[in-house]
Amino acid sequence: xxxxxxxxxxxxxxxxxxxxxxxxxxxxxxxxxxxxxxxxxxxxxxxxxxxxxxxxxxxxxxxxxxxxxxxxxxxxxxxxxxxxxxxxxxxxxxxxxxxxxxxxxxxxxxxxxxxxxxxxxxxxxxxxxxxxxxxxxxxxxxxxxxxxxxxxxxxxxxxxxxxxxxxxxxxxxxxxxxxxxxxxxxxxxxxxxxxxxxxxxxxxxxxxxxxxxxxxxxxxxxxxxxxxxxxxxxxxxxxxxxxxxxxxxxxxxxxxxxxxxxxxxxxxxxxxxxxxxxxxxxxxxxxxxxxxxxxxxxxxxxxxxxxxxxxxxxxxxxxxxxxxxxxxxxxxxxxxxxxxxxxxxxxxxxxxxxxxxxxxxxxxxxxxxxxxxxxxxxxxxxxxxxxxxxxxxxxxxxxxxxxxxxxxxxxxxxxxxxxxxxxxxxxxxxxxxxxxxxxxxxxxxxxxxxxxxxxxxxxxxxxxxxxxxxxxxxxxxxxxxxxxxxxxxxxxxxxxxxxxxxxxxxxxxxxxxxxxxxxxxxxxxxxxxxxxxxxxxxxxxxxxxxxxxxxxxxxxxxxxxxxxxxxxxxxxxxxxxxxxxxxxxxxxxxxxxxxxxxxxxxxxxxxxxxxxxxxxxxxxxxxxxxxxxxxxxxxxxxxxxxxxxxxxxxxxxxxxxxxxxxxxxxxxxxxx
Amino acid sequence: xxxxxxxxxxxxxxxxxxxxxxxxxxxxxxxxxxxxxxxxxxxxxxxxxxxxxxxxxxxxxxxxxxxxxxxxxxxxxxxxxxxxxxxxxxxxxxxxxxxxxxxxxxxxxxxxxxxxxxxxxxxxxxxxxxxxxxxxxxxxxxxxxxxxxxxxxxxxxxxxxxxx
Numbered sequence: 001x002x003x004x005x006x007x008x009x010x011x012x013x014x015x016x017x018x019x020x021x022x023x024x025x026x027x028x029x030x031x032x033x034x035x036x037x038x039x040x041x042x043x044x045x046x047x048x049x050x051x052x053x054x055x056x057x058x059x060x061x062x063x064x065x066x067x068x069x070x071x072x073x074x075x076x077x078x079x080x081x082x083x084x085x086x087x088x089x090x091x092x093x094x095x096x097x098x099x100x101x102x103x104x105x106x107x108x109x110x111x112x113x114x115x116x117x118x119x120x121x122x123x124x125x126x127x128x129x130x131x132x133x134x135x136x137x138x139x140x141x142x143x144x145x146x147x148x149x150x151x152x153x154x155x156x157x158x159x160x161x162x163x164x165x166x167x168x169x170x171x172x173x174x175x176x177x178x179x180x181x182x183x184x185x186x187x188x189x190x191x192x193x194x195x196x197x198x199x200x201x202x203x204x205x206x207x208x209x210x211x212x213x214x215x216x217x218x219x220x221x222x223x224x225x226x227x228x229x230x231x232x233x234x235x236x237x238x239x240x241x242x243x244x245x246x247x248x249x250x251x252x253x254x255x256x257x258x259x260x261x262x263x264x265x266x267x268x269x270x271x272x273x274x275x276x277x278x279x280x281x282x283x284x285x286x287x288x289x290x291x292x293x294x295x296x297x298x299x300x301x302x303x304x305x306x307x308x309x310x311x312x313x314x315x316x317x318x319x320x321x322x323x324x325x326x327x328x329x330x331x332x333x334x335x336x337x338x339x340x341x342x343x344x345x346x347x348x349x350x351x352x353x354x355x356x357x358x359x360x361x362x363x364x365x366x367x368x369x370x371x372x373x374x375x376x377x378x379x380x381x382x383x384x385x386x387x388x389x390x391x392x393x394x395x396x397x398x399x400x401x402x403x404x405x406x407x408x409x410x411x412x413x414x415x416x417x418x419x420x421x422x423x424x425x426x427x428x429x430x431x432x433x434x435x436x437x438x439x440x441x442x443x444x445x446x447x448x449x450x451x452x453x454x455x456x457x458x459x460x461x462x463x464x465x466x467x468x469x470x471x472x473x474x475x476x477x478x479x480x481x482x483x484x485x486x487x488x489x490x491x492x493x494x495x496x497x498x499x500x501x502x503x504x505x506x507x508x509x510x511x512x513x514x515x516x517x518x519x520x521x522x523x524x525x526x527x528x529x530x531x532x533x534x535x536x537x538x539x540x541x542x543x544x545x546x547x548x549x550x551x552x553x554x555x556x557x558x559x560x561x562x563x564x565x566x567x568x569x570x571x572x573x574x575x576x577x578x579x580x581x582x583x584x585x586x587x588x589x590x591x592x593x594x595x596x597x598x599x600x601x602x603x604x605x606x607x608x609x610x611x612x613x614x615x616x617x618x619x620x621x622x623x624x625x626x627x628x629x630x631x632x633x634x635x636x637x638x639x640x641x642x643x644x645x646x647x648x649x650x651x652x653x654x655x656x657x658x659x660x661x662x663x664x665x666x667x668x669x670x671x672x
Numbered sequence: 673x674x675x676x677x678x679x680x681x682x683x684x685x686x687x688x689x690x691x692x693x694x695x696x697x698x699x700x701x702x703x704x705x706x707x708x709x710x711x712x713x714x715x716x717x718x719x720x721x722x723x724x725x726x727x728x729x730x731x732x733x734x735x736x737x738x739x740x741x742x743x744x745x746x747x748x749x750x751x752x753x754x755x756x757x758x759x760x761x762x763x764x765x766x767x768x769x770x771x772x773x774x775x776x777x778x779x780x781x782x783x784x785x786x787x788x789x790x791x792x793x794x795x796x797x798x799x800x801x802x803x804x805x806x807x808x809x810x811x812x813x814x815x816x817x818x819x820x821x822x823x824x825x826x827x828x829x830x831x832x833x834x835x836x
Contacts, residue, residue: 244761353679365684369691376695381706391706393725394699395776401698402691409687533760596762613762617737625762 002067002146005055009144012048012103013136015041019129027122035122039110042129046103049136053100056093056145060086065163068149069093075168077561077589082169085179088186089169091303091318092145097183098299099135101190102128109194109219117215123201131193134325142318171562171588171595177237185230185257189295191223192264196292196333199285203336208343211663213271213284218650220271224264225646231257232639243596243611245531245627247635250399255378256298259371263291266367273360276422278347282337283364285344289333294371296326301378352424359417366410373402408461411520414513415469418476436475441468462524466517473510473517480507500648508649512642519638525606525631533613537621545628547608548572552580554615554622562588564597567612567622571601583612583624606630704776709748712779719779726753726785727774735769746773746785759788767792 022038025031056069060083065071073089074082087093106128113121139145151161172178195216202212234254235247248254267287273280300322337344350357377394384392419425419433444467448454454463477496485495500507534542536551543549552568566584570577584597601608606628613623709728712719728746735744742757755775757763767773767790775787 244764350676350680352676353683358680358683361680362683362687365687369687373691373695393704393706395702395704397702398695398698401702402694405694406691531760533762594768611762614737623762 001055001059001062001064002148005052005059005146006140006144008048008051008055009136009140012045012052012099013133013140015045015048016103016129016133016136019045020126020133023122023126023129032118035118035125038122038129039125042103042110042125043107045129045132046100046107049096049100049103049132052096052139053087056096057084057087059146060084063166065166066148066160067145068147069145071149071163071166073166073169075166078166078169078174082174082179086169088182089173090145092139092143092147094182094186094303095135095138095143095318096145097186098190099132099139101186102132102135102193105191105194106132109197117211119205119207120198120201120212120215123204124197127197127200128193131197134321138318138321142321168588171586172241175237175241177233177240181230181233181237184226184233188223188225188227188230188257189260189298191219191226192260192288192292192295194219194223195267195288199288200333200336203285203340206340206343208281208340210275210278213274214663217271220264220268221646221650224261224268225643225650227257227261227264228642229639231261232636236636239632240598240600243598243625245529245609245611245625245629246526247632250374250377250396252378253302255374255399256294256301259374259378260291260294260298262367262371262374263287263294266364266371267291269360269367270364273357277357279349279357280361281344281346282341285337287364287368289330289337290368290371293326293330293333294375296322296329300326354420354425354427354430356417356420356422356425359413359420363410363413363417366406366413370403370406373406374399404458407520407523408458408465411462411465411469411517414516415465415472418510418513419472433472433475437468437471440471441465443467456527459524459527462520466521466524469513469517473514476510477507501651504651505649508645508647508651511645511648513645515638515641515643515645517638518634518641522631522634522636522638525629525634528630530628532626534624534626535616535621536624540621542624542626544608544626545606546573547628548575549581549608549610549624549626551622551624560589562586565612565615567610567624569599569610569624571608581608581610583610585612585614602633604633607632706774709746709753710751712753712785713751720781721778723776723778724785725774725776726755727772728753730767730769730771730773732769737763744769746775753785754783755785755787757787757790759790761789763790764792 019038019041022034022041026034026036026038059067059070060074061080063070063074063076063083069090069092070086073086073093078086088097106125109124109128110121113124117124148160149163150158152158195212198212198216198219202208231254234257238249239245239247267284270280270284270287274284300319303318303322350361352358377398381391381393384390415437416434419430421429441464445460445464448460448463454460477499480499481492481496484490484499485492488495488498490498530545532542532544534549536542536549538551538553541548541550548571550570550572552570554565554567556563556565558564564584564586566582569581569583570579571581572578578601581599581601583599585594586597587594596611596613599610601610607630609627609629611625613625615622704723704725706725706727707715707719709726712724712726726746728748731745731747731752736742742763744755744757746753746755757775758777771792774791775785776789776791777785777787780786
């Protein structure tokens with residue numbers, strides 16, 4: 001199996017190299033068959049890399065401990081599901097997943113464009129194949145998942161050796177969210193390579209119209225969606241598994257995934273200005289280059305160990321490779337962009353501050369500003385050491401200080417944007433559209449202050465803006481539906497559904513906005529967290545907010561994989577019994593690592609989050625850490641709404657296909 | 673430049689200025705010097721009062737856990753630093769003797785480092801560590817004689833490849 005895997009890797013290496021050469025040469029000399037053969041080679045690369053993945057998974061599932069990777073991340077008692085998922089538990093396997101995903105995306109792009117966009121395709125294939133080539137080289141020569149385990153003898157000799165049992169998967173990773181979180185994030189990271197490749201192909205061929213943007217719309221929203229979902233899943237995992245009561249800590253690895261998401265969000269918005277008004281062509285190029293570079297940088301930060309992180313990936317030699325790849329890629333992209341600058345002149349300019357264009361521009365500014373502030377804070381330890389020789393780190397207060405106001409600014413723009421007209425909004429129209437939402441916003445703030453006692457200014461602003469955006473969006477839906485019902489005589493619900501389906505991109509976008517609003521409400525809840533630490537003997541109780549926690553008993557039990565001690569807690573709110581929570585402390589056999597299993601009483605408005613730290617030294621009492629986290633479920637709920645909105649926006653769109661067909665026809669006509 | 677463009681430039685300037693101001697003013701309150709144990713020792717009295725993150729390994733036998741005050745020694749390259757953890761949060765699961773730790777806090781006058789926050793990385797977490805029932809892992813220590821004999825008897829197929 002290992003030999004087959006290595007053979008397939010070498011095959012992929014050769015064919016990816018061939019795909020790059022054949023595509024570029026074919027395009028250069030205008031030989032279509034050569035271009036085709038390059039595409040076919042790239043298709044086989046995908047098949048070969050999938051074979052490599054199957055080989056590695058077979059070894060993992062069979063517990064073949066000759067292989068170092070298998071012995072490092074699994075053990076015999078590990079449930080089958082996790083053996084399977086151990087494919088991406090370590091570095092070599094993660095990189096394999098990366099390269100396979102790129103190859104699969106490349107194959108999909110090729111199959112989609114068998115008869116279209118023949119001018120762009122050779123360069124798209126060349127750029128995609130170069131990227132997968134880089135990962136294949138890493139997998140083959142730097143960190144090979146099929147390396148054999150060797151034993152070091154006392155006399156210095158070395159021999160292959162199979163461990164009797166493996167080291168086991170890190171218990172913290174034995175969680176369903178952790179199984180899907182890495183591949184989800186990877187699809188996000190990797191996926192941005194497709195719009196990037198189309199952008200570069202546009203620069204190389206000089207087909208600089210809106211075509212690359214229209215073609216890659218779905219290829220942009222898919223990775224954006226997966227990256228966002230991956231980030232949320234990661235947060236959800238941290239919340240349920242790590243036992244510190246939160247879901248986001250501005251850890252370098254979290255930041256690494258957040259930065260490309262922010263730039264991708266900016267890109268998704270700013271392409272609309274180019275489509276509608278022929279502006280910001282250079283900026284869009286820069287944004288997609290930035291988004292993809294930040295994806296690579298994210299991998300570099302995660303994998304190189306240059307910044308200390310709670311994600312304890314081993315520091316390895318792979319960082320240098322990524323840095324080199326990143327530098328080559330950025331220089332290549334910027335040189336191309338520079339050469340094409342004269343052809344990327346805007347066809348229009350901004351006519352008014354109160355216009356959709358200006359709104360999008362500020363949206364971009366805030367998103368990219370947030371990304372840069374996060375980049376700055378994340379890289380500061382490295383920069384300060386290089387410049388001053390002192391390693392200085394910044395913590396969460398730094399990131400919150402910048403990103404909370406920027407986030408609120410974005411929320412405001414989310415509300416204003418949809419009611420701004422292209423070119424110039426009339427002040428009369430604005431007044432008509434803004435009055436009701438503003439009143440609702442102020443009313444909400446007043447309500448929050450007087451009935452809930454919210455005093456923190458940011459929280460008040462956040463709730464007010466949430467109400468504002470919701471009202472604006474609801475009015476947009478309402479107006480559209482009313483107009484349609486009036487014109488067609490359809491019933492309101494039918495008119496609403498047809499309205500959305502008729503303009504999926506716009507209304508899908510609005511649904512995403514609503515999801516973001518809900519998510520913001522959840523984030524705001526963080527400001528009202530209460531926490532306490534208690535030592536309770538059986539029968540004793542403690543109070544957190546309106547909740548009472550009574551220790552019933554502590555109990556030990558043995559499982560095949562671990563030993564556990566559980567605290568049984570009776571929970572009541574305002575004297576009303578709610579049931580029991582059972583936070584646990586586990587020690588896993590294979591790693592001897594203690595972990596906490598949190599227990600959460602979750603309701604729509606708040607989570608009671610309990611952690612069993614340990615028994616007291618005399619064993620009589622249990623030490624508990626308890627958090628009362630308001631509105632956490634809004635974070636996950638907002639994420640679900642965003643997913644739904646994305647789905648709507650991604651549904652096939654007849655109008656879009658017609659536009660594309662017209663574009664193709666025009667292209668053919670102009671050539672003919 | 674036309675008035676609209678001037679307004680745009682001013683608007684952009686205001687946003688950029690605000691971000692920079694937030695970054696600069698937020699920087700001091702959350703910055704911390706990142707030092708290893710020997711680097712902290714080399715700082716001498718200069719370290720007093722500064723917020724520092726100190727990195728080292730928890731010295732075996734030095735860890736005293738108490739619900740309200742955990743004390744231990746951090747060790748790296750032969751230098752040792754006494755640490756008292758006074759934070760409220762529960763120490764992370766990975767915190768134990770031998771673990772790689774970053775303690776976040778300040779150096780007190782009595783020479784003890786008072787940590788408010790502890791980040792721990794368990795050395796065996798992902799890559800290294802020992803195979804159950806086996807010798808040191810790849811690059812590990814010499815193999816015990818009994819294990820070597822077991823392998824020579826063919827109990828765990830020293831040179832076979834399961835795949836063939």
